Amino acid sequence: CFMRAVIAQYLSAGGMLPQLHVQLDNASDNKSRWILGFFAWLVKIGWVKEVRLSMMMVGHTHEDIDALFRRIAEYWARQGRVSTPSAFMTYLREAIP
Numbered sequence: 001c002f003m004r005a006v007i008a009q010y011l012s013a014g015g016m017l018p019q020l021h022v023q024l025d026n027a028s029d030n031k032s033r034w035i036l037g038f039f040a041w042l043v044k045i046g047w048v049k050e051v052r053l054s055m056m057m058v059g060h061t062h063e064d065i066d067a068l069f070r071r072i073a074e075y076w077a078r079q080g081r082v083s084t085p086s087a088f089m090t091y092l093r094e095a096i097p
Helices: 002-013 033-044 064-079 085-095
Strands: 020-024 051-055
Touching: 020 033, 033 051, 064 085
Parallel strands: 020 051
Antiparallel strands: none
C-alpha cells in the first residue's frame, strides 16, 4: 500500500521527508483533485517538504513487459483470431521480432 510506504519512509527518516518522488501513469484519475489533494495534505501535515509527480507520456508504460504484451495484442488485433496452439506460437514469433 502506498500509504504504508510513505509512513515507513517518514518513520525511518525520523521526521519530515525532504522530497517524495511519485511516478504515476497518465490516467485522468491520477490528476484528480483527490490524488493531488492527498499529496498537498502530506505537505500540510509536515510529513513531506516537497512532492514531485512524474507522469509518463501517453502511450508509454512503466514496465517493459507491458510494452511487450501491447505489441502482441496489437499484432493479434490486426491478424485475427488464434484457433490452435501452433497458430498461437506462430503469432508470438511474428509479433516479437
